[in-house]
Amino acid sequence: GQNIDQPTEMTATEGAIVQINCTYQTSGFNGLFWYQQHAGEAPTFLSYNVLDGLEEKGRFSSFLSRSKGYSYLLLKELQMKDSASYLCAAMDSNYQLIWGAGTKLIIKP
Amino acid sequence: GAVVSQHPSRVICKSGTSVKIECRSLDFQATTMFWYRQFPKQSLMLMATSNEGSKATYEQGVEKDKFLINHASLTLSTLTVTSAHPEDSSFYICSARGLGVGPQETQYFGPGTRLLVL
Numbered sequence: 001g002q003n004i005d006q007p008t009e010m011t012a013t014e015g016a017i018v019q020i021n022c023t024y025q026t027s028g029f030n031g032l033f034w035y036q037q038h039a040g041e042a043p044t045f046l047s048y049n050v051l052d053g054l055e056e057k058g059r060f061s062s063f064l065s066r067s068k069g070y071s072y073l074l075l076k077e078l079q080m081k082d083s084a085s086y087l088c089a090a091m092d093s094n095y096q097l098i099w100g101a102g103t104k105l106i107i108k109p
Numbered sequence: 110g111a112v113v114s115q116h117p118s119r120v121i122c123k124s125g126t127s128v129k130i131e132c133r134s135l136d137f138q139a140t141t142m143f144w145y146r147q148f149p150k151q152s153l154m155l156m157a158t159s160n161e162g163s164k165a166t167y168e169q170g171v172e173k174d175k176f177l178i179n180h181a182s183l184t185l186s187t188l189t190v191t192s193a194h195p196e197d198s199s200f201y202i203c204s205a206r207g208l209g210v211g212p213q214e215t216q217y218f219g220p221g222t223r224l225l226v227l
Contacts, residue, residue: 014170041221042218043202043218073145087153096155099152100152102152
């Protein structure tokens with residue numbers, strides 16, 4: 001079956017760095033997405049990886065290892081506004097997104 | 110770029126009535142639109158996928174006669190919740206995917222519609 005695993009909740013300190021891991025199992029693979037969702041709002045697109053390696057975009061970076069079925073989202077210089085849920089989603093061979101349940105990130109001062 | 114709007118943002122209706130939610134891609138042509146539902150503190154649940162000009166593909170367990178989807182143009186899709194009941198109360202979110210917009214196959218989400226059925 002198809003499955004996405006990511007931690008349910010993480011806590012980090014303002015100004016620090018946090019890494020949110022995601023492992024996936026899909027029928028075929030067409031890329032890995034990360035979205036941010038603040039409470040009561042819709043998800044917003046953060047990153048897309050289809051090749052192995054690290055993609056950096058400002059304070060956020062995303063990494064992919066296709067051979068390991070593994071990705072992580074790295075958030076640097078954490079700000080209070082980064083408190084949100086982070087959704088990992090893998091695209092299968094039919095270009096359908098398989099969604100993780102999301103990781104709730106709590107930032108403490 | 111890649112802006113998706115949804116209307117209304119919030120709706121309260123009586124049990125048994127129908128509610129229509131509109132999803133528009135404002136600055137790109139959406140070849141595919143998706144409708145999701147999200148209950149509090151739960152993950153996104155895909156309800157259906159629609160391609161412009163063709164019938165929507167519904168996920169298992171989603172009643173096509175209850176949740177009517179129309180994707181009449183490359184910028185507009187509508188979801189109609191027919192004969193709504195309190196258990197249909199949820200956060201409904203659409204997303205759109207278009208050619209040449211952002212990384213391949215990226216879905217861009219509308220702001221969501223919060224439905225409360227009394």
